[in-house]
Amino acid sequence: MADRYSRQKLFKPIGTVGQQKIGEKHILILGCGALGTANAENLVRAGIGKLTIIDRDYVEFSNLHRQHLFTEQDAIDQIPKVIAAKSKLEAINSNVLIEAHILDATAVTLRPLLKEVDLVIDATDNFDTRLMMNDLLQQLHIPWIYGTCVGSTGMSYTILPKQTPCLHCLLDAAPPNGATCDSAGIISPAVQMVVAHQTTEALKLLIGDSDSLRTTLVTFDLWNNHYQMIKVDKAMDSACPACGMDATYPYLHYEATTKTEILCGRNTVQIRANREMQLAELANHLKSVGQVKGNDFLLSLDYQSYRVVFFQDGRTLIHGTDSIENAKKIYYQLVG
Amino acid sequence: MADRYSRQKLFKPIGTVGQQKIGEKHILILGCGALGTANAENLVRAGIGKLTIIDRDYVEFSNLHRQHLFTEQDAIDQIPKVIAAKSKLEAINSNVLIEAHILDATAVTLRPLLKEVDLVIDATDNFDTRLMMNDLLQQLHIPWIYGTCVGSTGMSYTILPKQTPCLHCLLDAAPPNGATCDSAGIISPAVQMVVAHQTTEALKLLIGDSDSLRTTLVTFDLWNNHYQMIKVDKAMDSACPACGMDATYPYLHYEATTKTEILCGRNTVQIRANREMQLAELANHLKSVGQVKGNDFLLSLDYQSYRVVFFQDGRTLIHGTDSIENAKKIYYQLVG
Amino acid sequence: MITILLFAHLQESVGKDRIEFPIEQLTVKELKTALQQDYPLLELDHVMTAVNEEYARNESKVTAGDIVAFIPPVSGG
Amino acid sequence: MITILLFAHLQESVGKDRIEFPIEQLTVKELKTALQQDYPLLELDHVMTAVNEEYARNESKVTAGDIVAFIPPVSGG
Numbered sequence: 001m002a003d004r005y006s007r008q009k010l011f012k013p014i015g016t017v018g019q020q021k022i023g024e025k026h027i028l029i030l031g032c033g034a035l036g037t038a039n040a041e042n043l044v045r046a047g048i049g050k051l052t053i054i055d056r057d058y059v060e061f062s063n064l065h066r067q068h069l070f071t072e073q074d075a076i077d078q079i080p081k082v083i084a085a086k087s088k089l090e091a092i093n094s095n096v097l098i099e100a101h102i103l104d105a106t107a108v109t110l111r112p113l114l115k116e117v118d119l120v121i122d123a124t125d126n127f128d129t130r131l132m133m134n135d136l137l138q139q140l141h142i143p144w145i146y147g148t149c150v151g152s153t154g155m156s157y158t159i160l161p162k163q164t165p166c167l168h169c170l171l172d173a174a175p176p177n178g179a180t181c182d183s184a185g186i187i188s189p190a191v192q193m194v195v196a197h198q199t200t201e202a203l204k205l206l207i208g209d210s211d212s213l214r215t216t217l218v219t220f221d222l223w224n225n226h227y228q229m230i231k232v233d234k235a236m237d238s239a240c241p242a243c244g245m246d247a248t249y250p251y252l253h254y255e256a257t258t259k260t261e262i263l264c265g266r267n268t269v270q271i272r273a274n275r276e277m278q279l280a281e282l283a284n285h286l287k288s289v290g291q292v293k294g295n296d297f298l299l300s301l302d303y304q305s306y307r308v309v310f311f312q313d314g315r316t317l318i319h320g321t322d323s324i325e326n327a328k329k330i331y332y333q334l335v336g
Numbered sequence: 337m338a339d340r341y342s343r344q345k346l347f348k349p350i351g352t353v354g355q356q357k358i359g360e361k362h363i364l365i366l367g368c369g370a371l372g373t374a375n376a377e378n379l380v381r382a383g384i385g386k387l388t389i390i391d392r393d394y395v396e397f398s399n400l401h402r403q404h405l406f407t408e409q410d411a412i413d414q415i416p417k418v419i420a421a422k423s424k425l426e427a428i429n430s431n432v433l434i435e436a437h438i439l440d441a442t443a444v445t446l447r448p449l450l451k452e453v454d455l456v457i458d459a460t461d462n463f464d465t466r467l468m469m470n471d472l473l474q475q476l477h478i479p480w481i482y483g484t485c486v487g488s489t490g491m492s493y494t495i496l497p498k499q500t501p502c503l504h505c506l507l508d509a510a511p512p513n514g515a516t517c518d519s520a521g522i523i524s525p526a527v528q529m530v531v532a533h534q535t536t537e538a539l540k541l542l543i544g545d546s547d548s549l550r551t552t553l554v555t556f557d558l559w560n561n562h563y564q565m566i567k568v569d570k571a572m573d574s575a576c577p578a579c580g581m582d583a584t585y586p587y588l589h590y591e592a593t594t595k596t597e598i599l600c601g602r603n604t605v606q607i608r609a610n611r612e613m614q615l616a617e618l619a620n621h622l623k624s625v626g627q628v629k630g631n632d633f634l635l636s637l638d639y640q641s642y643r644v645v646f647f648q649d650g651r652t653l654i655h656g657t658d659s660i661e662n663a664k665k666i667y668y669q670l671v672g
Numbered sequence: 673m674i675t676i677l678l679f680a681h682l683q684e685s686v687g688k689d690r691i692e693f694p695i696e697q698l699t700v701k702e703l704k705t706a707l708q709q710d711y712p713l714l715e716l717d718h719v720m721t722a723v724n725e726e727y728a729r730n731e732s733k734v735t736a737g738d739i740v741a742f743i744p745p746v747s748g749g
Numbered sequence: 750m751i752t753i754l755l756f757a758h759l760q761e762s763v764g765k766d767r768i769e770f771p772i773e774q775l776t777v778k779e780l781k782t783a784l785q786q787d788y789p790l791l792e793l794d795h796v797m798t799a800v801n802e803e804y805a806r807n808e809s810k811v812t813a814g815d816i817v818a819f820i821p822p823v824s825g826g
Contacts, residue, residue, distance in 0.1 A: 005401055012487075013559055042524050068404075091409065130747075150747075181748040187535075189536040192529075212559055223536065489757045491820070507822060515821065568804040570804055
């Protein structure tokens with residue numbers, strides 16, 4: 001067992017000293033889907049000290065084409081993703097301490113789990129959670145690595161509190177209704193390409209080789225053979241509410257969070273976001289998913305066994321369920 | 337189970353028609369180490385029809401930091417790599433037919449396995465095997481995807497017989513003694529980056545989307561934030577012995593192959609390559625591995641429990657073993 | 673001439689991955705407005721913009737010879 | 750001035766990832782020979798060469814302003 005990291009220690013920038021540091025570090029991965037499982041596998045194989053994984057979902061057959069670690073049996077048994085991942089990761093490296101939480105990540109549930117965390121890897125699937133995480137990690141001074149993918153495209157960016165622009169700086173305006181894997185599809189190499197960048201930056205941070213950090217936002221399209229690194233220094237905004245001089249961390253406030261409520265006796269959940277829906281954009285994304293009908297004020301979609309109605313003012317009704325977990329899952333599959 | 341590929345079919349270039357084609361194809365992956373396991377996992381999750389995997393080696397602890405699919409138990413039990421991989425792959429997707437061969441790949445052993453193969457993925461660890469494969473696949477008109485990685489670097493290139501330059505065209509002169517994972521180390525993201533490119537090109541070929549093929553040689557260094565796509569059309573050489581007008585396929589001839597023999601009663605294996613050793617280059621690579629001594633004619637290295645002596649004329653003596661398999665493994669770990 | 677590179681679903685909307693736009697100088701915002709008149713690009717309000725591989729805001733200037741990339745943020749993971 | 754990008758272990762040998770070489774025109778072969786006189790580069794006989802992101806042979810010309818990349822083939826996998 002002594003030489004399980006021998007080839008990693010032979011890589012000069014890591015060496016024996018770097019390997020020692022890697023083994024002392026604690027990483028939290030938020031999300032245990034495609035990006036989450038592949039990052040977790042890399043970091044556990046690389047020999048980090050402790051890993052915390054968080055996800056609210058269970059394994060389904062439609063996950064298997066792109067999500068590492070999971071097997072058909074996990075989908076048949078509908079095992080929670082973090083539990084399935086933990087058992088596979090422990091078989092890969094029994095030296096790593098793995099803490100699994102079946103949890104809907106909010107500012108309230110996430111904060112206590114961030115004690116003594118050295119680095120966070122973004123493996124979420126929506127901007128609401130990312131902007132909350134961005135505020136929280138700026139406040140707690142924890143670096144994190146943004147990653148996202150859809151279709152054959154993806155991007156990644158390493159965020160160091162007070163040193164680099166944050167996600168809020170980069171998105172500038174309100175977050176868009178981004179394309180999701182459930183509306184635009186996904187191929188597994190796009191996942192791995194993002195993960196390769198995230199894991200490399202993580203290793204640099206863990207061993208303290210900050211001179212080697214990429215500092216640019218990387219964006220690629222594997223199917224169309226495109227790869228670009230974009231300088232973003234100028235995006236840093238001293239008036240940014242997340243990382244600026246007078247940060248107010250808006251996504252940590254109750255008013256800014258996305259709220260859910262069950263509409264009694266109607267088998268319907270209402271989700272209220274604190275931003276307007278871009279109905280035309282959304283209709284464009286969702287036409288691959290099912291028939292979309294609507295007008296200037298609302299959009300209606302038949303999706304699986306549900307009827308989903310989006311209102312321009314930010315409300316969404318999910319008819320056909322009275323489970324908030326279920327409704328949120330469908331919501332983020334569609335609006336991103 | 338019906339919708340396990342739903343997100344892949346939503347990706348427009350694939351769609352339902354592409355998914356159907358993927359399910360009818362047979363891929364052979366040569367090598368079941370880092371590149372081999374990760375490509376195999378991707379392609380099996382993506383739902384190819386049949387996969388052939390070939391490797392002569394068994395799982396060791398020093399593989400685990402970068403080779404997918406394998407667990408600690410596989411290393412403890414010293415399971416042959418293709419057998420360990422097959423059992424994991426079948427749990428991931430029971431619809432894919434997986435054929436595993438514990439085999440030293442030569443032109444003779446490989447040829448019968450290439451019947452009805454649509455595409456070959458390069459996951460080998462040395463140039464001798466790659467050039468043999470290059471000749472064989474040109475002769476049989478089978479496309480293949482070159483991939484290699486060391487340290488934080490890697491490259492990939494898609495070779496279409498009679499349409500693109502082949503590996504022999506690109507290497508021009510005699511193959512170098514390339515840096516290997518056992519001399520320069522390796523980090524797992526470099527593996528995944530190569531695999532992301534190989535799998536994407538494989539998917540394009542499987543569905544017949546040849547307009548989207550990359551056509552350039554991609555080369556990158558993740559630690560130093562470098563990525564380049566190099567146009568290689570001009571490398572195509574009409575006099576190339578592998579792909580030119582009068583191809584002679586030199587690496588398929590007995591004289592060109594690397595030969596091994598056990599030196600009786602000396603606990604030594606001799607390996608004779610059909611090219612000169614670049615002793616100065618080799619000494620430079622191997623200084624990270626152990627103490628190197630030598631003169632203009634030979635180089636001597638203490639490596640693990642072996643003493644390895646390289647002669648300038650292409651011969652290598654491996655003292656301390658009388659197993660040819662073992663000796664070849666050590667040889668390719670050191671000279672690439 | 674300004675070269676515009678389109679990423680992700682913007683490619684699909686327009687049906688190609690680059691546009692050559694014959695103009696001398698304007699701002700990113702003006703370029704977006706001009707493109708939306710000629711092409712079915714609904715979503716340019718929310719894309720990230722890079723001019724010559726450097727992040728640019730709506731008020732940034734674009735000059736003939738520049739390469740502008742429009743990158744829609746995606747949220748999958 | 751010619752810019753030379755070094756990849757993989759060539760970086761380590763030289764101790765930096767690029768060299769600026771003040772010369773007007775020469776062939777790839779001549780450039781390799783010249784560099785080997787100034788730097789501890791043993792292995793330039795076996796590297797792939799790209800000039801301005803295009804594959805180049807030993808007899809290809811390199812001119813001031815060009816970017817030359819030396820890429821050692823690696824064999825790991």
